[in-house]
Amino acid sequence: MTRFGTQGRIAAVVLLTITGHASRAQSAPPTPAISADTVAVPSLAFDEQPEMVKAYDKYFYFHRDGTTFAEALSDLQECDGYARGLAYRIKPDPDDPLVKNSPIGPVFEAIGARWADKMFGVPERRKARRTNMRVCMGYKGYQRYGLPQAIWQSFNFDDAATAPAEADRQKMLMQQAKIASGPRPLKTELK
Amino acid sequence: MRLLQAALALLLLPLICKSAVAVDYAEHVTGNGPVTIDPTKAYIAFRILQKSEFRFERLPSNEEIAQYDQDRRAAFDDYKKKKPKGNDFEFDPLEARFSVNTQIGKIFDKQDGQYVYLIAVKPGTYVLYGHMWQEGPGDMDTCFCMGTVKFEAAAGKVTDLGRIRMPDDWDVPAPPANPAGILPFVLIPPATPLRPAGRLQGLPVEPAVLHAMDKMPNSFGVVIDRLFPIPGVLAYERDKVVDPKSTARSR
DSSP: OOHHHHHHHHHHHHHHHOOOOSOOOOOOOOOOOOGGGOOOOOOOOOOOOOHHHTTTTTTTEEOOTTTTTTHHHHHHHHHHHSSSSOOOOOOOOOOOOHHHOSSSSHHHHHHHHHHOOOOOOOHHHHHHHHHHHHHHHHHHTOOEEEHHHHHHHTTTOOEEEEEEOOOHHHHHHHHHHHHHHHHHOSSBBBB | OOHHHHHHHHHGGGGGGGOOOOOOOOOEEESSSOOOOOOEEEEEEEEESOHHHHHHHOOOOHHHHHHHHHHHHHHHHHHHOOOOOOOOOOOOOHHHHHHEEETTTTOOOEOOOOEEEEEEEEEEEEEEEEEEOOOOTTTOOOTTEEESEEEEOBTEEEEEEEEEEOOSSSSOOOOOOOOOSOOOOOEEOOOSSSSOGGGGGTTTEEEEEEEEEOOOOOOTEEOOOOOBBBBTTTTEEEEEETTTTTTEEEO
């Protein structure tokens, strides 16, 4: 397994990113009891336009009947644990002859890797996060409802190019939990 | 400009490795002749309709976990000594140390149109971890993180896991899709009593005694799912993994 270490080191130096597979501890640290009353959520009211409907597979929120805020928060934190730190990442290959044999190879490849990751890695991680949230929350019995991108972005994050600060992440998960445990949306659930 | 960037990035892709963490390949039994069973090793047999790769994790002992923690701490101390500016410490997840990947091309036998794989492993309790490529994680890896099976692989025995139905296998009907619209993997335990055929004939083959395995963290950072329920072995109450035999949570 030594080559992973080499690769990891090079990737770490070059990309200054973490891939996030740290330990068996999966979800976020336990949150002290928080009242839903203290969590401000955006209005989810909007006039539905056809182009919004097309993007519902990207922009959605969860809701489940008969669920408390604490349950929803715990569920969202668990599912966020499955969906964060996704490892699909394009990195320089330390075994590439270009890196090994050329003084400028590593620099060239680092730039290339960063670029290629932006083009292919970021959209892939965004998609995988959506999949994992849907799988996890879906198995927990939550339904999905579509939103326009602008409202979605006000209390969601995609974790793909950059991860939100932990405090911001937890704040948005609380907003999502308040909505998930609130009144049932008057819209049709997504399939 | 964006198109040009995309085209250039595409050209660069073959130069670049996307692997974050890879695990070791399993020792496969291949060839054509008679098979010699090493009494110190355990053997796992499984079938798939389409050649592919899967990952098995041996559940580590407490001592092995303690050793891992110690190694991780030592690596972190070394890292801190370099006075890093950011926090980019990386260390392979616990699962990587105790997992093996099967290798797509290393076929043991072909029976009834299915590829039979036979791997030799350290005896222990194994988890069918996921449909994972050794050079992953890429965009084609799935961890059975939300529910799978575990089984004992005993020394000197071939433990027959049965067949793993791939989502796009065509010979048996597909189960319903998961909440993200993705077809799940199905483990079809072998019919008992076993009738070892082909190259398995004459070997000490036993059916895997399957148990439900509780949820696991997504340590390799891949797409998640769970195995489709298995009658009498693996059931779910919403996202809770249930062992129907004990009607209790597994693990």
